[in-house]
Amino acid sequence: MELTAKSAAELHRLLENKEISASELTKAYLERINALEDKVKAFVTLTEDSALKQAAEVDSKLGRGDKLGPLEGIPMALKDNMCTEGVRTTCSSKILENFVPPYNATVAERLRQAGAIMLGKLNMDEFAMGSSTENSAFHVTRNPWDLERVTGGSSGGSAAAVAADQAVFTLGSDTGGSIRQPAAFCGVVGLKPTYGAVSRYGLIAYASSLDQIGPFTKDVRDNALVMNAIAGHDPKDSTSVPYEKPDYTEFLVNDIKGLKIGIPREYFGQGIDAEVDKVLRQAIETLKALGAEVEECSMPHTEYAMPAYYLIAPAEASSNLARYDGVRYGYRAQEAEDIISMFKKTRAEGFGDEVKRRIMLGTYALSAGYYDAYYLKAQKVRTLIKRDFDRVLEKYDVLLVPTAPTVAFKFGEKSTDPLAMYLSDVCTVPLNLAGLPGLTLPAGFAGGMPVGLQLMGKPFDEGTLYRVAYTFEQNTDFHKAKPAFPGEVA
């Protein structure tokens, strides 16, 4: 097995036993990135020099005989909307192309302190607005399983880098499915934690009441290890919740006997590809055979989540993105004779099409005369959607649904019709509105492309999601499958 195909847990053992050095491991990853990057294009920025420097520090610690933390010396990468001190952070937007943050996001700081080695920053849909990473101002990222297909989005680079073994793990952010949908499209494990479990300090905001950072990993154990490092209260984020953070690895038990799993029928209706449905039905049978009590249930407001989301998220975005005015940081248009025209030209030249569309939509929904009809109405519907979740989660430990209605689609297939693109988030959006945790893991293949199954749980009960996911993983082989790159020796 290639070194770069191993999990963080396996690599930790190899480092501790001095079978490999952190420098060797980091070099192996940098070589892998260089070999594949012209095909995949997961990265926006590479930080080779600082990565090798960090690795040398881990090696000198090893040389002194010190114990290593679980992520110490493990190469990883961050979505390019998380601020990294001294390393440019672009949000894959022209408006932030040369922005170099003067501080670290809390997640970047926590991973740095845990000794994880940052290889670089990952491509995304501009300002996390999109479902295919085709909205990056720089380049598209290609799905490692089929280079003619999208990675999903908005955290496409984060998903592709893990699938292509260009990083052991990555972080992404999820506002309406931006971790789960690309993780499913690329066949990796992705967690969107409970709102408030992971600090958003230093995460460049899209829709603040929905955004949440979470890990992409090769398996469930690694996911729990990364959550151990990044989760927990942060006084710098006023929406961060002071909760009792468990050791997430304690939930990794191969046992789901008697666990109650609800299957909300609304997620299996129209629009779900027949092959995807088949994979999900098979996964449900697997979980039943492992002792779970599975039952169909109903969440009648599910279909209203999409229209509510596409009013609430753009409304919050239009407010959050008002700060890009060419004054304090970022791009500024030249040749503006007064300040208003500078604002207008800066934003016109700096933002891409989808970002402008959502700013327009959000501004409209918040504007005088329309606020009650659109924004307030959507917030009330949000309450009804949340109540649906509260009600079924009283009865079931977790809910199981598809992560996405189809497998990864081809480039250009949906990029001309905004509404068609939005609908690829239909299975992921409701959870963000309710603020709950969701995990996707590989459940099989349809036409050679990975299919994800999504588990949704109670607030701050990521542990039960890990338990179900771990049990499924221990009894299936889907997570072990790897994409074969053209020309690569298998």
Place this chain on the structure above:
Amino acid sequence: MKISRKDVEHVALLARLELTEEEIEAYTGQLDSILEYAAMLNRLDTDNVEPTAHAVPLHNVLRTDEVRRSIEREKALQNAPDSEDGFFRVPKIV
């Protein structure tokens, strides 16, 4: 049509976006179809439903007002497109 060209021009001004002729035309149609889709929310009776702004109930988060170090001026200005004498510099306002 829920959205007219005039609406789009008005919203673009509110959002401080200078739009091209093509963009105005495209957004008029696209915003209209998205809002048409969003109109399905009106099927739900929400008269007695409280709005949810945040899924996690949070109350005012307060801390003691202590003097602490903040970011240095030089660092705060390092990304400024234009600055002078420790200030952000912008084109004329009035």
